[in-house]
Amino acid sequence: MKKGTRTSRLTVFVVTVVAIFAMIGIFAQDVAKNTTLGLDLQGGFEIVYQISPLQEGKDLPAMSAVAESVSKRINVLGVSEPQILIEGNDRIRVQLAGVKDQEEARRVISSTANLTFRDVNDNLLSDASIIKEGGASLGYENGAPVVSLKIADQAKFAEITQKVSEMGTGNNIMIVWLDYEDGDSYVKEAAVAQAGGEAKYISAAQVKSAISGDCVISGGFTESEARELAELINSGSLPVKMTEIYSNVVSADYGIGAFNKTATAGIVGVALVMVFMLVVYRFAGVIADVMLALYIFAVFAIYGGMGGVFTLPGIAALVLGVGMTVDANIITFERIKDELYAGRSVQNAVKEGQSTSFATIFDAQFTTLLAALIMYIFGTGAVKGFATMLMVTVFCTMVLNVYVSRFLVNQIVKSGALDNKKTWFGVKQSNIPDVAKRQEQFYFGPFKKVDxxxxxxxxxxxxxxILAAAVVMICVNGFGGKGALNLGIDFSSGTKITVTSNETLNTNEVRSDFEALGYKPSRVQASGDKVVYVTLNQALEQDQLTSIKETLTAKYGIEPNDNVVTPVxxxxxxxxxxxxxxxxxxxxxxxxxxxxxxxxxxxxxxxxxxxxxxxxxxxxxxxxxxxxxxxxxxxxxxxxxxxxxxxxxxxxxxxxxxxxxxxxxxxxxxxxxxxxxxxxxxxxxxxxxxxxxxxxxxxxxxxxxxxxxxxxxxxxxxxxxxxxxxxxxxxxxxxxxxVKPKEKKKKKVKKEKLDELTIPGIND
Incomplete structure (x- = not known):
């Protein structure tokens, strides 16, 4: 090869590698900023709601409209990067990372925010349509926080208030309800309030004369309560009933700890893979490591650019993809080694190895893509996120480790720099036939004689x-009353609470804590010294969870995580x-x-x-x-x-x-x-x-x-x-x-030929 051509190819190789690492260095920080962590990595919670009509027999509104209403509610909370996913025809999954007040979030999301004005007999006077769009705001009256309402139809409001004022002393009261339900009663709730309790209605004001202008709702609010109510009213009513059927809560401390551990383990795992490839494949291993670095950068950039949320299963899929993407190089490199052992020159071995390995790589990656597509289309929640990451992995593997990797290898190989360096591909010189002496291939792999x-x-x-032992265990446990398989609450329904502490935890003590609260755990399992998983067979209500978490937080100093799954x-x-x-x-x-x-x-x-x-x-x-x-x-x-x-x-x-x-x-x-x-x-x-x-x-x-x-x-x-x-x-x-299935007609095979003899000083 001409010296100029050789130099130019080597230059292209060096420039390309430098450009790859320069790109990673320049944009890595921006890619990191664009990375959104899931609730299991920064804390927060996930809820699945079953959507049903407010009134039996009525049709559900479009789920997209319900999701839009839920989105407006979440904006009230000020949560960044919320995930609102429609699942099927009657479910919505809400994922909120970084939420501190989970009870407030639940209340705001699931509230129908159906504002109504009623009299003391609970007769409907008007709904929220009488208020201007976005007409609720925080205000003050005599120094106390109130909700100011701008009335759209002032004539109608004057008519309503006039009617109430004429109902006589003691009855001339207009009650403002939020989410009034059949069976609610002003008389009953007023008695509750008089006894020092909290009434379901939000305001009860005496009306002495018609009100022709704007009005205020006062009810002893704090400033934050008045602001939240105003924003909730402005977000519009939600004309459906939302029933919580699944929840998963992760504390911020636990999430951050999980992220740090997983990230560290991922870095160590990738480093081990890089060292392995260098030791086994030498020069080819260098190319594989460059592609591996580019692969990780590309996956983060593409997945983050798609708005993907990085969760623990997603990161696990990313690390799993490291092995998959390296596999594409291994398939090619092993084919190249086979050709070198057959006596081919480096250039011919690389050309043939790349050609014969492509179909194998394509089939292997495409079957993985099929599984990922099925997971994405039919899966939900974490399964769908795992599938998305898997699809991005397949795409990056095919583009980077087939085309970019081969481009770099070809620049070096076609420059002639490796013509006399076959061992740089991980082969042993003693196993390569001497084509100058017309020696035929004699090495066919280390397992040639194995049957x-x-x-x-x-x-x-x-x-x-192994399978028989499993069947025996399933039968023994099944008939013994333990259950054939140890199904988690994801499959059996119930509640799983993760107790975490900065000190060493004792499972018997944790079990006693739950029994003291009136619960009998079906399982208490330690994970290390400072984490204990407690499983209950019942799906707890929120007030029960709140009581448990308050008790455990006070004792162990860290708020527990909880996961609730209903039988359905x-x-x-x-x-x-x-x-x-x-x-x-x-x-x-x-x-x-x-x-x-x-x-x-x-x-x-x-x-x-x-x-x-x-x-x-x-x-x-x-x-x-x-x-x-x-x-x-x-x-x-x-x-x-x-x-x-x-x-x-x-x-x-x-x-x-x-x-x-x-x-x-x-x-x-x-x-x-x-x-x-x-x-x-x-x-x-x-x-x-x-x-x-x-x-x-x-x-x-x-x-x-x-x-x-x-x-x-x-x-x-x-x-x-x-x-x-x-x-x-x-x-x-x-x-x-x-069975002897009919075989396809065999293709005519060309007789194998050895490569051209290489004679020093003539055609080397």
Whole structure:
């Protein structure tokens, strides 16, 4: 290669790498500012409301209109970045991060704000339509805070007040109600107020004559109460009933602590992956690490630009994506190594490796995208957020680690700088044939002589033993009254309270605290020394939660978190979890059948069912809590662990198509499976390692709030690697040797040729 061309390519490489890190350095701060943390990372609460008409038999208004009204209410609270999500035809999910007064927020959001004027007999005189739009404001009368109302129809208001003034002494009172309900009575509420209690109405004023101008509502308000009432009136009435069916409250201290732990664990996990790639792939590892840094920056920039909220499951998906995005490079690098071991030059090996790996990467990423799309379309809450992050991950992986990564590699390779440096790609010089001596390939991988098909029965037996043990535990616990599975409140309904302290907590003492308050916990579990999870089988009301939290805060110094799930939500979560899994499997089955063949698809699905079953089996054996996070894990496993099977089957399909025999025997199929596993096993193991490293870091250093997620991912990834080696290929081999599906017509294969001889001083 000409010196000028070589220099220009090296210059392009250096400039591109410098530009990447310069961009990250310049915009990193802006991207960080644009990052919105979820309630589980900064405190706050999440509520799901069931929406129903105020009057039975009437139709619901459009959910978009209800959401708009709720949004106006939240503006009254001054909350930044609220999340208001419509779910189905009759539900709204509200997520408010950073809210300090949760009871005030609940009251403001769920209040219908239906302002009415009534007489002492509770007859309706007028509704809020008589007030000008935005006509309520904070005012003062004799130094006391009041709500000033600007009357739109002053003639009608004068008529109403005239009528009240003529009702006689003691009855000439106009009562202002907020959210009057059938059965409410002024007489009863007045008696409550006279006895020193708090009446439901907000004002009762004597009217001596007609009022033709504006008026005020006075009721012994504080300034903040008067301001809140004015803003609530201005936000408009909410013509529906909102019933709270799910809630999750996270204290600010707990959220910030969870974020710091998760972020630290994520950084350590990514650093470990970078070191691993450098050690194993050398120069190619440098490219992979540059892409990994760009990937993390791009995900934060894109997800934040979309208005996405970073939650604990979302960050876990981001860290999981680290393994997925590195996997795209591993697939390519392993193909390049295969070509180098076949005796090709560096340039030809890179060209061929990039070409043959693209289809594998595409299939692997697309199957993950399918699972993410299903999660996003049919999932709710944390599942939907996890799915969004997963889709962003797939997009960044395909763009950055396929196109940008290959662009950088090609600049160096085509410059000729690596022509005599094959070991820079992680291969051993002693295993490379000497093409100058017409030496043929002699190294075919470290597992060339291993009979994977023959040994599969032993590993399948291992899986069957684990599954059998799980069945026994399920039966024993089920008949023993403990419940077949340890279902968390997400599935069984109830209340989960997280007790946190700066001192070491004792589970027996915490249990006694609840029993002293009149509650019998179904489960009390420690997470470390300073966190205890308490589960109650009943869905507590807000006044009950308030009493518990006040007592625990006074004793332990930190406000507890609480999560309440009603039975209706619990039943739906179980149903949706099963439906999401089935939909994902069907989508995989269809896609793999189209891309490969039905026997490949069936084998992949069997492996996926195995992976999910193993995760559930481990949870059953050790009585670990099954909660909503496990749904995300199962769907992530469905999308991720199929990657290993696809990589293996891509090699299997390639070997079958390239076979020169007119008809393959059982021995041929066995050899094809063994050879394919030999060529892909290193990639499968390395890919699993790069994904497991961040998960292990999160398990050891991350927040206890996602320990279930991380442990399930750890088990699922191991099961996925295991099934791709011993379950899926064995299933395919069984189908091929017993069912014998019709194979596609083989393509004509060109005879392999060694690369051009390299003679020093002539064509080097």
């Amino acid at each position: 994977f098909v023959g040994k599969a029965k032993y590993f399948i037996t291992t899986s069957l033993i 939500v619990g039943r739906e979560l179980v149903k949706n979890a099963i439906a999401l899994s089935l939909l994902a499997w069907v989508a995989m089955l269809i896609y793999i059948t189209i891309r490969f063949k039905w026997d490949y698809a069936v084998s992949c699905i069997v492996a996926l069912v195995h992976d999910v079953a193993i995760v559930l089996a481990i949870f059953a054996i050790f009585r670990m809590e099954i909660n909503i996070e496990l749904i995300s894990v199962i769907l992530a496993i469905i999308g991720y662990s199929i990657n290993n099977s696809i990589v293996v089957f891509d090699r299997v399909r390639e070997s079958v198509v390239e076979s020169r025999k007119p008809k393959l025997t059982n021995a041929d199929y066995k050899q094809i499976v063994n050879d394919s596993l030999d060529k892909t096993l290193v990639r499968s193991v390395f890919s699993s390692i790069t994904t497991l490293l961040p998960i292990i870091a999160l398990l050891l250093m991350g927040s206890g709030a996602i320990v279930t997620f991380n442990f399930a991912m750890f088990i699922g990834l191991i099961a996925g690697t295991f099934s791709s080696i011993f379950i899926a290929p064995q299933m395919w081999y069984t189908i091929r040797t017993h």
